[in-house]
Amino acid sequence: MLRALATACALTALVAPARAVASTTQESMLQDDNELVYSSPDRVAAVLAQLASLGVERIRVSVIWALVAPNPTSTTRPNFDATNPAAYPAGAWDRYDVLVTDAQADGIQVDFDVTSPAPYWATGHSPSSIPIKFKKNYLPSAVQFGQFVQAVGTRYSGSYAAPVPAPPPTPTPTLFGLPLPPGLLGTPTPAPTPATRAPLPRVDYWEIWNEPNEAGWLTPQWQRGPIRLIGARHKRRITTWIEQSPVTYRGLLDRAWSALGATGHGGDTILVGDTSAKGSVSHGILPAMPPMTFLRALYCVGNSNRPLTGMRAAQLSCPTSGQPGAFGAQHPGLLEASGYADHPYSFTLAPNIHSSNPAWATLADLPRLERTLQRIFASYAVPAPDGVPLYLTEYGYKSNPPNPFVSTSPAQQAAYINEGEYMAWSDPYVRTLAQFELVDAGPQTGEPVGTPAYWGTFQTGLISLAGVPKPSYFSYRIPIWLPSPRHGPRVTVWGQLRPANHAGPQTAIIEYEPAGTSAFKPIRSVQTASPQGFVVAHLALAQPGLLRIAWIDPGTGGVDHSRIVAVR
Secondary structure, X not given: OHHHHHHHHHHOOOOOOOOOOOOOOOEEEEEOHHHHOOOOHHHHHHHHHHHHHHOOOEEEEEEEHHHXXXXXXXXXXXXXXXXXXXXXXXXXXXXXXXXXXXXXXXXXXXXXXXXXXXXXXXOOOOOOOOOHHHHOOEOOOHHHHHHHHHHHHHHOOOOOOOOOOOOOOOOOOEEOOEEOOOOOOOOOOOOOOOOOXXXXXXOOEEEEOOOOOOOOOOXXXXXXXXXXXXXXXXXXXXXXXXXXXXXXXXXHXXXXXXXXXXXXXXXXXXXXXXXXXXXXXXOOOOOOOOHHHHHHHHOOEOOOOOEOOHHHHHHOOOOOOOOHHHHHHHOXXXXXXXXXXXXXXXXXXXXXXXXXXXXXXXXXXXXXXXXXXXXXXXXXXXXXXXXXXXXXXXXXXXXXXXXXXXXXOHHHHHHHHHHHHHXXXXXOOEEEEEEEOOEOOXXXXXXXXXXXXXOOOOOOOOEOOOOOEOHHHHHHHOOEXXXXXXXXXXXXXXXXXXXXXXXXXXXXXXXXXXXXOOOOEEEEEEEEOOOOOEEEEEEEEOOOEEEEEEEEOOOOOOEEEOOOEEEO
């Protein structure tokens, strides 16, 4: 087999992988907090090594405010300097210190998403009617959050050496319980010198607050507005609702932006938005706000994407003049950030299916998000000639099994994530696509077994709960997608050599099994110099059959294959 592949490499023409409108540098990101934040150091080290072997370039990590803060369940703020990382409880940062240090050793970059739950002492007084799990996200203090971000930014600035506890003092020697005179036993042993540590690795990639348009991360989503009276003869009282989560988030972002700038991270990659792709048509404290509704309120624009004025602007704590410069001066992060983050899940639909709600932003509907962002920036006279960059920092598909309430089989999951990767690569505004998660999440304990609530967690992993790789594990490792899988004079094959060493050119071999035969044969070698190993080939296939990509690992000599795709 290896000889045949080598022969194919030598004899067939090379195909350039570039395409002008697509990304050649789309980063491979993965998030799995269960495995990387809440696991033992040994498990974290093993998972990072596995991610490195998969070709993951960056991990997204939730830096949970309440997980680090002192007395997070108290409503009384502790007396401490929240901007100083050394003022936090002993061991509070250990999980993150270990993670960034081990990730650096494995050549993996880190994206810190600083987010809720918040400590209770930093939240507002919530109504007694809302479930307790939402109280930890209720009107969090922007000032207190900014102080926490400053502590995080200081600790992971690249120059912070975490203090080491001083060694215990040497006990005074005694005889029959009485202290001996100094020097009686010779020269006293000097006190040991406190150990020093090397500075912690620098983190230079940030997200501010996960999914602020979801009540699970930020409440309230809406606040009651003024009562409207409608009807000419029989007036009816109608409750209006005003977008609250964008207002709260804007304040959190302002403080976080300043804190990152003050700690030397002003030139880092800093993402805003971090919105979920869908939302509810209902209004209230808890119904999720559609991302496009959230986006316009966040940027203080109306449906025309022009700056709001007057009362409507005042309701959203926006500049009431409508002058473009006023908004940018008050909220620089929203216009100067590196890009906008979105989580374009389709959940039950294939990646290319458009959503019926024009306020949603799934993967197939990214153009509406891109157009809106461009028009907003144009309204504020901010040049964005190449568009506003998009960072897709969560994405994946649940599978059945194990979740009996979804229709996506493991094989469909494997195909859907490849299709999603191709679609993201085809979009010139997209900078990264993050797989969520590595290992399926377990059911929700405390919920009735066998109910949708019990399976309300994410079974989007590449590995099952039993530790067995799913088909998606292999499709993630070597993706393949045919934009049009019909045989003919020009069949486009897209793929990626994710685990390859991209310091130099890498070669993939496309193998074909024509219908009516029973063996794959190499038909084309494809060389790529793409920093992420993307490959594209255009083939002439006269009849239906099966295709796959093969890659020889130069380190082991082993052959990795993509999944098999059909040519009709």
